Amino acid sequence: GHSGGHSGGPTHPDLCPQDRGVWLSLLQTLRERELLPAVAFTFSRGRCEDQAAALGSLELLSGPERAQVRQFLTRCLARLRGSDRRLPQVLQLSELLQRGVGVHHGGVLPLLKEVVEMLFSQGLVKVLFATETFAMGVNMPARTVVFDSIRKHDGNAFRDLLPGEYTQMSGRAGRRGLDATGTVIILCKGAVPELSDLHRMMLGRPSPLQSRFRLTYPMILLLLRAPALRPHDLMRRSFAEFPLRRDATVRARRRGG
Numbered sequence: 001g002h003s004g005g006h007s008g009g010p011t012h013p014d015l016c017p018q019d020r021g022v023w024l025s026l027l028q029t030l031r032e033r034e035l036l037p038a039v040a041f042t043f044s045r046g047r048c049e050d051q052a053a054a055l056g057s058l059e060l061l062s063g064p065e066r067a068q069v070r071q072f073l074t075r076c077l078a079r080l081r082g083s084d085r086r087l088p089q090v091l092q093l094s095e096l097l098q099r100g101v102g103v104h105h106g107g108v109l110p111l112l113k114e115v116v117e118m119l120f121s122q123g124l125v126k127v128l129f130a131t132e133t134f135a136m137g138v139n140m141p142a143r144t145v146v147f148d149s150i151r152k153h154d155g156n157a158f159r160d161l162l163p164g165e166y167t168q169m170s171g172r173a174g175r176r177g178l179d180a181t182g183t184v185i186i187l188c189k190g191a192v193p194e195l196s197d198l199h200r201m202m203l204g205r206p207s208p209l210q211s212r213f214r215l216t217y218p219m220i221l222l223l224l225r226a227p228a229l230r231p232h233d234l235m236r237r238s239f240a241e242f243p244l245r246r247d248a249t250v251r252a253r254r255r256g257g
Contacts, residue, residue, distance in 0.1 A: 038142055
């Protein structure tokens with residue numbers, strides 16, 4: 001992966017013309033079938049930017065939508081200092097957003113990340129190139145989720161996505177109350193993945209999440225000084241308690257017949 005400050009110049013050696021063709025035709029198809037907005041999960045920040053930048057000619061917004069985005073950007077970027085408004089990332093993303101294309105990863109300036117999220121939630125980002133951090137935090141569904149690849153580098157080696165990761169990301173497909181179904185697309189630019197690998201990823205059991213919550217003495221003292229928060233309530237609201245309480249409810253139900 002590239003570092004966060006990656007500012008793509010006019011040439012994009014990372015993205016071969018064939019790759020660019022795949023994205024352009026895919027987005028054209030999704031548009032015709034009314035399957036936008038889409039979130040495209042990519043496992044490198046640099047690739048997110050290269051993919052977005054390679055869609056130079058793509059216009060995904062109508063005239064009125066473009067005007068809406070432009071006004072919104074002007075208002076938001078007014079919060080930046082004059083020199084910061086000219087940062088390469090600000091200029092690039094502003095240009096992309098006015099065509100309905102967004103980028104979201106750890107290297108994006110916090111203000112811009114917020115702008116992208118707000119425009120996305122208003123349906124004004126038609127395709128968002130994002131790293132998996134986008135799946136973890138905000139609840140932002142789209143009609144379609146596209147996986148650029150189902151292999152990622154986890155810091156040690158390349159591996160297939162784990163069932164929990166796949167579920168978390170593919171769960172972004174389908175907006176509650178708006179879409180009867182969500183669509184998930186896995187791009188196969190090389191060999192098609194083995195069926196057994198896909199089954200393992202899609203149908204495997206996600207590994208249980210372990211809470212790292214620990215109640216420490218400083219935390220208890222702090223809670224005693226804040227009258228609104230009782231240690232007991234904090235314990236009950238912690239993620240560590242959730243599975244225990246849920247299991248207890250199930251057991252009680254069984255006992256009660």
